[in-house]
Amino acid sequence: xxxxxxxxxxxxxxxxxxxxxxxxxxxxxxxxxxxxxxxxxxxxxxxxxxxxxxxxxxxxxxxxxxxxxxxxxxxxxxxxxxxxxxxxxxxxxxxxxxxxxxxxxxxxxxxxxxxxxxxxxxxxxxxxxxxxxxxxxxxxxxxxxxxxxxxxxxxxxxxxxxxxxxxxxxxxxxxxxxxxxxxxxxxxxxxxxxxxxxxxxxxxxxxxxxxxxxxxxxxxxxxxxxxxxxxxxxxxxxxxx
Amino acid sequence: xxxxxxxxxxxxxxxxxxxxxxxxxxxxxxxxxxxxxxxxxxxxxxxxxxxxxxxxxxxxxxxxxxxxxxxxxxxxxxxxxxxxxxxxxxxxxxxxxxxxxxxxxxxxxxxxxxxxxxxxxxxxxxxxxxxxxxxxxxxxxxxxxxxxxxxxxxxxxxxxxxxxxxxxxxxxxxxxxxxxxxxxxxxxxxxxxxxxxxxxxxxxxxxxxxxxxxxxxxxxxxxxxxxxxxxxxx
Amino acid sequence: xxxxxxxxxxxxxxxxxxxxxxxxxxxxxxxxxxxxxxxxxxxxxxxxxxxxxxxxxxxxxxxxxxxxxxxxxxxxxxxxxxxxxxxxxxxxxxxxxxxxxxxxxxxxxxxxxxxxxxxxxxxxxxxxxxxxxxxxxxxxxxxxxxxxxxxxxxxxxxxxxxxxxxxxxxxxxxxxxxxxxxxxxxxxxxxxxxxxxxxxxxxxxxxxxxxxxxxxxxxxxxxxxxxxxxxxxxxxxxxxxxxxxxxxxxxxxxxxxxxxxxxxxxxxxxxxxxxxxxxxxxxxxxxxxxxxxxxxxxxxxxxxxxxxxxxxxxxxxxxxxxxxxxxxxxxxxxxxxxxxxxxxxxxxxxxxxxxxxx
Numbered sequence: 001x002x003x004x005x006x007x008x009x010x011x012x013x014x015x016x017x018x019x020x021x022x023x024x025x026x027x028x029x030x031x032x033x034x035x036x037x038x039x040x041x042x043x044x045x046x047x048x049x050x051x052x053x054x055x056x057x058x059x060x061x062x063x064x065x066x067x068x069x070x071x072x073x074x075x076x077x078x079x080x081x082x083x084x085x086x087x088x089x090x091x092x093x094x095x096x097x098x099x100x101x102x103x104x105x106x107x108x109x110x111x112x113x114x115x116x117x118x119x120x121x122x123x124x125x126x127x128x129x130x131x132x133x134x135x136x137x138x139x140x141x142x143x144x145x146x147x148x149x150x151x152x153x154x155x156x157x158x159x160x161x162x163x164x165x166x167x168x169x170x171x172x173x174x175x176x177x178x179x180x181x182x183x184x185x186x187x188x189x190x191x192x193x194x195x196x197x198x199x200x201x202x203x204x205x206x207x208x209x210x211x212x213x214x215x216x217x218x219x220x221x222x223x224x225x226x227x228x229x230x231x232x233x234x235x236x237x238x239x240x241x
Numbered sequence: 242x243x244x245x246x247x248x249x250x251x252x253x254x255x256x257x258x259x260x261x262x263x264x265x266x267x268x269x270x271x272x273x274x275x276x277x278x279x280x281x282x283x284x285x286x287x288x289x290x291x292x293x294x295x296x297x298x299x300x301x302x303x304x305x306x307x308x309x310x311x312x313x314x315x316x317x318x319x320x321x322x323x324x325x326x327x328x329x330x331x332x333x334x335x336x337x338x339x340x341x342x343x344x345x346x347x348x349x350x351x352x353x354x355x356x357x358x359x360x361x362x363x364x365x366x367x368x369x370x371x372x373x374x375x376x377x378x379x380x381x382x383x384x385x386x387x388x389x390x391x392x393x394x395x396x397x398x399x400x401x402x403x404x405x406x407x408x409x410x411x412x413x414x415x416x417x418x419x420x421x422x423x424x425x426x427x428x429x430x431x432x433x434x435x436x437x438x439x440x441x442x443x444x445x446x447x448x449x450x451x452x453x454x455x456x457x458x459x460x461x462x463x464x465x466x467x468x469x470x471x472x473x474x475x
Numbered sequence: 476x477x478x479x480x481x482x483x484x485x486x487x488x489x490x491x492x493x494x495x496x497x498x499x500x501x502x503x504x505x506x507x508x509x510x511x512x513x514x515x516x517x518x519x520x521x522x523x524x525x526x527x528x529x530x531x532x533x534x535x536x537x538x539x540x541x542x543x544x545x546x547x548x549x550x551x552x553x554x555x556x557x558x559x560x561x562x563x564x565x566x567x568x569x570x571x572x573x574x575x576x577x578x579x580x581x582x583x584x585x586x587x588x589x590x591x592x593x594x595x596x597x598x599x600x601x602x603x604x605x606x607x608x609x610x611x612x613x614x615x616x617x618x619x620x621x622x623x624x625x626x627x628x629x630x631x632x633x634x635x636x637x638x639x640x641x642x643x644x645x646x647x648x649x650x651x652x653x654x655x656x657x658x659x660x661x662x663x664x665x666x667x668x669x670x671x672x673x674x675x676x677x678x679x680x681x682x683x684x685x686x687x688x689x690x691x692x693x694x695x696x697x698x699x700x701x702x703x704x705x706x707x708x709x710x711x712x713x714x715x716x717x718x719x720x721x722x723x724x725x726x727x728x729x730x731x732x733x734x735x736x737x738x739x740x741x742x743x744x745x746x747x748x749x750x751x752x753x754x755x756x757x758x759x760x761x762x763x764x765x766x767x768x769x770x771x772x773x774x775x776x777x778x779x780x781x782x783x784x785x786x787x788x789x790x791x792x793x794x795x796x797x798x799x800x801x802x803x804x805x806x807x808x809x810x811x812x813x814x815x816x817x818x819x820x821x822x823x824x825x826x827x828x829x830x831x832x833x
Contacts, residue, residue, distance in 0.1 A: 067267040071274055078278035082285050089292035184388060184608040194582070390610055431611055434658065
């Protein structure tokens with residue numbers, strides 16, 4: 001029985017594809033020059049992940065071990081092609097921007113990794129949830145990274161959001177700093193590396209802080225117990241270490 | 242390494258395991274899934290083909306409209322074309338496509354794409370020339386120049402590209418078709434000379450080609466539909 | 476591995492302070508000459524860049540919980556800021572200097588763990604970030620306007636340039652020699668014709684040419700470098716290998732096609748070569764430890780510099796050459812180990828090696 005809560009936590013944060021597993025860094029750095037691009041790429045990848053996990057999980061009993069890799073690749077490639085065709089037809093402007101990177105989702109190692117490590121041995125429900133959550137975790141990083149690079153690099157946030165989400169979402173498209181000259185480095189791939197470095201450091205810092213707090217809480221609980229004990233009990237147990 | 246597959250342990254293998262152990266199972270599985278996936282893709286392709294073609298035609302029409310205003314012609318630019326074989330430096334190997342704009346059946350201008358080599362790769366430029374050899378409009382439709390420097394060739398950033406309108410080989414000498422740094426009359430941008438130089442050169446070449454092949458480009462006898470041709474909608 | 480005890484003559488950061496003081500002293504004549512050539516805006520930019528470098532250093536040390544006064548007194552941040560200022564266009568706006576110092580000290584140095592831990596030369600890293608991000612500001616050179624001449628600006632006009640930027644860019648901008656040669660060669664002109672109007676070896680040597688502060692007086696930086704060598708603060712290996720390889724390559728190509736490639740003297744006097752060879756490539760943190768390694772490092776810098784100058788995308792390539800060889804330094808150190816440990820003559824080298832060991 002899969003623990004759905006744990007799947008959600010793992011996918012989005014604790015076992016995040018980028019921040020923890022360090023997978024899929026290539027598309028991550030390539031498309032995150034704006035938050036909108038990050039969001040578009042993230043959602044496309046999420047759609048592929050969800051579908052591929054579902055399909056692989058549904059077929060897991062008939063896929064034999066010997067040919068599983070070619071079968072998985074075939075399934076993933078077909079799903080990506082479907083997404084590519086669909087985006088070209090129905091989100092044409094965004095497809096022009098992301099164009100080259102959509103077919104490359106096939107080579108995104110996160111998808112094969114989830115199919116192989118999770119979906120091929122779990123129920124379709126758990127596998128779909130895992131695909132969705134891993135995809136959302138990936139999207140989260142793409143959007144944050146794209147946002148940071150866009151704000152510092154060109155002073156806007158979610159520029160051209162209406163290309164992706166339709167005109168009703170054009171309010172997302174904000175120019176934060178009027179007349180900003182732009183800091184080109186952040187738009188270039190090297191800026192992606194820099195921003196990712198700081199993002200990883202930020203995650204590490206949050207984790208360490210959490211650890212410290214937990215350690216502190218345990219320590220206080222211990223002190224509280226000791227304070228509550230009588231002298232005889234302490235003598236019996238010896239000095240707490 | 243797969244010999245053990247042929248010597249199946251009869252007793253303790255599960256029924257499905259037994260099927261999976263058969264040699265024929267793997268190719269059949271792979272083939273079956275390939276067949277299903279292939280069929281799915283064929284359907285998807287058929288379902289989106291029209292939509293994608295329409296979107297692409299829209300893109301093309303959008304860039305054509307930038308250089309050929311709707312008020313100067315009344316025909317469908319996309320269906321009134323002629324392809325000429327141009328030198329390689331000019332465009333891709335298959336030749337240049339000329340879109341002819343007509344008013345009341347008479348050709349008034351032709352639009353075509355030229356390509357310049359900029360600072361970072363190709364700059365695709367759409368330009369339109371009137372029958373007398375005067376430039377009607379020039380727009381950059383795709384480029385990868387440095388943001389903030391070379392991208393001033395975009396019409397939405399500066400008016401630089403509009404400088405070409407009204408120029409012809411007749412009213413400008415060979416020497417004037419250059420950026421100021423090279424002794425011509427076009428502004429370069431501070432910090433970026435290569436980009437404007439590439440655009441000026443490409444437009445100049447395009448104009449020269451138009452002049453040299455004017456008769457072929459404007460030849461009205463080769464046209465298929467004439468002014469009645471329908472605007473494809475998508 | 477046996478870690479030899481530190482030499483009894485070195486007492487810690489104080490010696491770093493002395494060494495850095497020597498470096499600053501050696502930089503001073505060239506710097507003053509450059510400021511004299513370009514007037515008040517150059518002085519303002521220089522002061523802003525150096526001061527902000529020290530300020531960022533202090534901030535980073537505070538965040539990292541290290542003693543601020545103790546480490547700031549070693550002057551290394553001041554040297555970084557100073558060197559960065561030497562590579563900026565002298566009339567660049569103030570924020571170029573501040574942002575550059577931020578990139579150098581925070582991204583180039585403290586992100587790697589502070590003094591002695593950085594892989595790349597901080598000043599060159601910052602210059603490259605600025606050049607890639609702000610090509611306009613970073614390639615706007617002006618012709619010299621020495622103090623006391625009619626063209627020189629007064630204090631308030633000078634401050635306005637540093638604070639608000641250059642108002643009429645095209646009126647004052649003037650291409651550097653290397654930049655001009657690059658453009659003209661690209662247009663099919665021949666080198667001797669180009670140089671006739673543009674290049675004067677004497678002017679390049681004394682520094683009355685357009686460029687950054689550090690690209691002006693080749694002779695003064697050469698003298699400063701020789702002073703550092705005489706004081707045994709830097710060894711001869713890197714500068715000689717670097718200048719030598721550039722000279723040899725230039726001679727070879729000049730013999731093959733004099734219409735396209737400049738002679739050795741032209742290359743040695745142009746751009747930031749002298750500053751780079753003596754003050755930047757010799758940075759003990761980011762260059763190899765062994766003598767042989769240093770020669771390989773210097774020659775590599777020279778080769779890359781020559782390639783970038785002649786066939787690359789930018790007219791000058793000192794920063795790129797040094798950064799690329801910085802990246803190769805661990806590899807060089809791996810394959811070329813010093814024969815006798817601690818044999819190096821330079822005190823600063825020893826100090827930084829101790830830091831590297833941790």
